[in-house]
Amino acid sequence: MSTWSVALLGSLLALVLVLIAWPVGMVLASGVVFVLAVVRWPVLLPLGLILSVPLQDVVRFSFGGIAITTTQAFILLAILLGPLIVLRRPTRLFYPGIAVATTALIAIQVLSLGIAQNTLYAVATIYRWTAALLAFLLIIHLVESRRSVVVLGVGLVIAALGEVAFGTLQSALGLAPPSFAISGGWYRAYGTFGQPNPFAGYLEMVGLWLAALALWSARLAQRLWGRYRRVRLGGFLRSRSTRRAAIGATVLASVLVAGALASLSGIVLSFSRGAWLGTSAGLVTFVLLAPRRLRRSVLVVGAVIVGVLAIGGWSELPVAVRERVTQLVNYGRPFDVRDVQLTDANWAIVERMAHWQAAWAMFLDHPFTGVGAGNFSVRFPDYSPHPLFRIARGHAHNYYLHALAELGIPGLLAYLAVFALALLLAVRVWCTRHNEFDRALAGGALAVTTAIMVHNLVENLHELHLSMQLFSAWALVWRAQAGWGTKREAI
Structure with missing residues (x-):
């Protein structure tokens, strides 16, 4: 985009902000900027659509007395722009099973x-x-590059951290309806979703997916640091690119791990019995997919935990946790x-x-x-x-x-x-x-x-x-x- 085009666009956005009352003017200006960005980088459309899910009831726009959530605005934009962008691309169309x-x-x-x-x-x-x-x-x-997926992963980490931080405040400070109260003065976390179960379900989908990417990035960082130690023998400057890649992979792994752990913490604070059961099933899936040596180690650790619970550790758990687990067993009858x-x-x-x-x-x-x-x-x-x-x-x-x-x-x-x-x-x-x-x-x-x-x-x-x-x-x-x-x- 040329300098004159940028100047013209800036002038038009300024006029929108001045002539149209807030917040409608700000919304329209932001929408124009995002549409132009999508035209330049089409991958922003699906990424924005997915990342809008936890914000759908946080930010609402009102047009002519009709309230539109953030996600609904992105869906409308996807309906209008999506077919145009996809059809003008040289790649063929797909419609999988x-x-x-x-x-x-x-x-x-x-x-x-x-x-x-x-x-x-x-x-x-x-x-x-x-x-x-x-x-x-x-x-x-x-979404045609792995790098775009990494960008989505980082965005989901931010979303998970925000949800869990908000949910922790709700749980600890009692910022929740009386029906969400549990033993010990705590409340069930529900984030921006209004209910603990969808809050926990969202964190299930995000946290387990981030955990898989975290394992990949950790292994990548390990390999890159090993390569760096070998290349470093040839000189500090010669190993610069490898060192940067290793640092980047380490930072990415740390960010993804933080997102996965935060998601699991939020699931615990939701006190959603179904989410606890579903997350356990997801973690078991990871164990089954793990290499044999790691799988055996995890099974040994699991057996030790079960043994500790059986010989008295169960009674040491918080009352609220024991009550929820007991109720989960009763629900299955x-x-x-x-x-x-x-x-x-x-x-x-x-x-x-x-x-x-x-x-x-x-x-x-x-x-x-x-x-x-x-x-x-x-x-x-x-x-x-x-x-x-x-x-x-x-x-x-x-x-x-x-x-x-x-x-x-x-x-x-x-x-x-x-x-x-x-x-x-x-x-x-x-x-x-x-x-x-x-x-x-x-x-x-x-x-x-x-x-x-x-x-x-x-x-x-x-x-x-x-x-x-x-x-x-x-x-x-x-x-x-x-x-x-x-x-x-x-x-």
Whole structure:
């Protein structure tokens, strides 16, 4: 861009800021700058879309009385600019199996509009899944270098640190609703997501993925320092480039480790039983993928921890932790809520089981069509087996039952197909690619997918655009399989 163009652009932005009232003028000026940046660097579009997820309820814009979240603004921008940018590029278009399965799931949701009692709820569900598909397609077409993935990783570290810092303040200072209170005067952290479970789900998706990249960057730093020690024998100046690369890899590894550890800390502070279970499943996936020697060491350490807990260490854990773990075990025992005397102690368990049984009843009445996308809460009063539970908590507390209730057998099969194809893709890349960075992306995606599949047994992690974060991990694995447009020797 020439000097005159920059001067003209600066003048126009200044006029916008002066003539249009704040904050609309600032928003428009920022939007213009970002659009121009996207035209110059298209990769900013999918990266901005993914990084906007934790900010969606923090920054809102109001136009004509309509409130638009940050993520919705990025989605609108992606819809308008994405096709134009992708179509004008010389590379051919791709539509992988994950996209096909997701399209089939969306098509089933669209067909369910005919039976949905509340069409707006159905459209909202379709919109969220379409946004996830859009993020997937933009990443596989516009993220063409490993360096862009590293930039995304650093951005996610910043997002994770911000979320956990905010969540820690909420937990320690009691900046939360009374219902989030737990033993010991602590409160469940919920960050910018409004609820502890989606907060923990987001950190699951981010933290496990960052952990995989952290392991890769740590090994890279180790190799580079070894190379530096050899090259250093030839002179200080001669080893300058290797030294810089080693320092850069060390700094990157430290940043990624900080993001991963912060995410795990936030998951603990959320006191989300489902997140604890899902994260454990993700960590087990890492252990299974680890080299044999490391895997044995981890198993030995795990056995020692179990032994310590068995001989009395369990009683030394904080009361809040022991209570949450005990409740998690109780949640796994099915029972008929109509045969239970409701008390303060079992209220949460009975409420969750009532949602499960209502979802199953919806499926039995509508096995092939369901009650319509997004309409579980609408139909819940008609199917709740307990007279005290007539208002749904938004979902069935088990996404597999939720899919059966809303979309029937075809919807569940399409949903499972999406995850099956994602797992197969990650396993294929892990087994066939020799580049450690690509294998790290595959390992991170495997851990994240496993964690979400387990966590979804007691939760719905496809709200609040969390699916965009999940689909981004899958898209990067597909990109690694297809090959990168720009390859860096250091990566």
